[in-house]
Amino acid sequence: MTAETRTAGAAIVAQLEALGVRRAYGVPGESYLEVLDALHDSPIEMVVCRQEGGAGFMAVAEGRLTGLPGVAMVTRGPGAANAAIAVHTAWQDATPMVLFVGLVPVDDRDRESFQEFSLTGWFGSTAKRVITVERPDRAAAQVAEAFAVAAAGRPGPVVVGLPEDVLVEPTSAPLAAPRPIAGGAVSSAQRQALGRMLETAQRPLVVLGGDRWDAASTAAVTAWAERAELPLVADWRTHDVVDHDSPAYVGWLGYGRNPRLAGAFDDADLLLFVGTGYGDVISGGYRGGAADAVTVVVDPDPELRIHQRRVDLHLLADPSAFVAELPDVAKEPDWAKQLRAAQLEFATPGGEVGPYVDTNYVDMDVAMAQLAARLDRDAVITYGAGNHAVWAQRFLPHHGVGSLVAPRNGAMGIGVPAAVAASLVHPGRQVVSIAGDGCFLMNGQELATAVARGGRPLILVVDNAQYGTIRQHQEREHPGRVSGTALVNPDFGAYARAFGAFGERVSRTADLPAALDRALASGTAAVLHLDVDPAILQPRGA
Incomplete structure (x- = not known):
């Protein structure tokens, strides 16, 4: 093949390289041999795993640790079935992940072919999007689309189907430029409204969670909370979002939580959720948290799937955009200091x-x-x-x-x-x-x-x-x-x-x-x- 022409499988790997992918976790399968062949000469490390569930979980971990979609590759039918647990985890955990699944040849569809299954039927309810590469000239662009969807808004898994015969077809289509991920924004009016709410509140709690945090955002929100004497609470199993040595950190909510913090959640008169929301785990089955507490949610997802209660103010922003517009506020220290002391004892x-x-x-x-x-x-x-x-x-x-x-x-x-x-x-x-x-x-x-x-x-x-x-x-x-x-x-x-x-x-x-x-x-x-x-x-x- 000429330098301008390659197989669709090779184009997919080249697009992954352009997107900055460093590792793919997988179990090999004959349905995507063309991709595996292209990986032979690629700087992308193909981490060969022992079961597709393990490969999928490694991709979830990569997404959680880096903020970039983790990549898993599995074969059709049984391989995809084993990986389904990781897709469900990425979906409910709001973690960016892209699962590539080799598929039967196009001409073999709907004939009960060996290991044939419906990609959309299996994953349509637990993935942000299910994409099947139907034409070689669209292969690279669809991979870029999958990565953008996985990382945007409320992050989550995207499943990409790779028909075996399409992967070997030639294409001269160029690679796609990575899509920028919108972080949203906080307007001046919203910043002022939030500041007034916080100033009025006597018992505010700031609840942090989700996967769209970085070191700069966490440092900024922590320093702000320390200055303002605001207690920082972490959502369940996101309690690495704030340094536990910070005097603003008062613990996490969810299964196994500190009963004293659960009581404070019930007594709070303002709940500010950043990157997360009110759900059954954080609230003990939708029972915790005062119903009359003013509720503010900062999340780039316009649908707020993760939040299931009143909303007095929704800031359509990710943590980075939010911390760029933090309102000036100062609270009485007793509330935060009492909760901090309770957390130190509990931990x-x-x-x-x-x-x-x-x-x-x-x-x-x-x-x-x-x-x-x-x-x-x-x-x-x-x-x-x-x-x-x-x-x-x-x-x-x-x-x-x-x-x-x-x-x-x-x-x-x-x-x-x-x-x-x-x-x-x-x-x-x-x-x-x-x-x-x-x-x-x-x-x-x-x-x-x-x-x-x-x-x-x-x-x-x-x-x-x-x-x-x-x-x-x-x-x-x-x-x-x-x-x-x-x-x-x-x-x-x-x-x-x-x-x-x-x-x-x-x-x-x-x-x-x-x-x-x-x-x-x-x-x-x-x-x-x-x-x-x-x-x-x-x-x-x-």
Whole structure:
């Protein structure tokens, strides 16, 4: 082929390069061989994963950590089915992601061909857009369109279908210029209106969340809140959006929240949501938050899908546009200082010596204190869904945006793939994942991907031999009738060593500090298997 002419598959890869894509996560398939061939000579790193769910979760993590759409590539039918969990996560978490799916040849459609399925039928309700490349001359432009849609407004996943026969057709169409993403704006009148609302309020709360934050925006809003004596609250599993050392930071709302902060949410007379909104998780099932509280939402999504309550003022802006027009305001410090004191108490583990120092269990309160003491200031922390995450989200500190990957939709299995992706996105940073025994084995095979790529995450597997969250619900709804939640586990340390990683089992709290030191010094991916009491499902005092 001439320099001016290439296949549609090669044009897609060239467009990804032009968009600044550095990695694609995937499982290979014969349906998109032309794309894989083009990647052979591309600077884009093709991270070969062990299951499409893991690949999709890595793309979600990349989007969360970088703000740019993460890329996953899978084959048709079964491959797309495995990746669906990541699309749902990106949809509910509002995280930018583009999933490429190889498809059957155009002439084979609607004939029940091998692995044929309806791309729109499967993903139409959980993706911002579903695009199928029908003509080679449109391939590059449609890829650019997918990236713009994924990142604009309320971010989310876009699914791009790649028919096998279209990929091999030639095209001389030029690459598309990346589309700028509109950040919206705050007018002078809106700025003044917000300032008046804040000045009038006696008990305001500023709730931050979403994925469109950067370091400059978080620094600006934090400094503003500190000057104005305004308390900053983080949405569930976005509590890396503000430095936990800031006196303005008063904690996060959502599952496992501080009851005193939940009470303040109910008592607030003004709620300012920035990048997020009022939903069932943040409000405890749409029950929290005073109905008569003045409510302001700052979000570039004109539909405000994430917000489900009154709106007194909607600023159509992303965090960067909002912080450029922050109103001057000053509040009485007592409200914010009381909430800050409550957060410091809540985030302090229950002492150096717990009830399991001399028994065959690890005390998770002490474990988190020991881990927190060993965390670098810019460490990236990941975890999936389950009671094991309650300790991490409560006791592990964050000091900058892009230091947390955890599923807001409650998807199990993301912690390990997210840690692998984080170790590739930030190879010089410490990466730590807290995994439950059930959560770990959903994608624990991606430890092989970490070893293959030189990733060095530390993974703590919390083994209570059960699906602990469901067990907790059972004990509440059907006391004494545990059913369908017990697990039989391997030795996770031995499992890690089989992949060439560091692995060790820890059954006593007193043995944990030295084990943490050995794992962190191992120079490779590492797994610590922690035996914990199955009867202890949340931190002390919770």
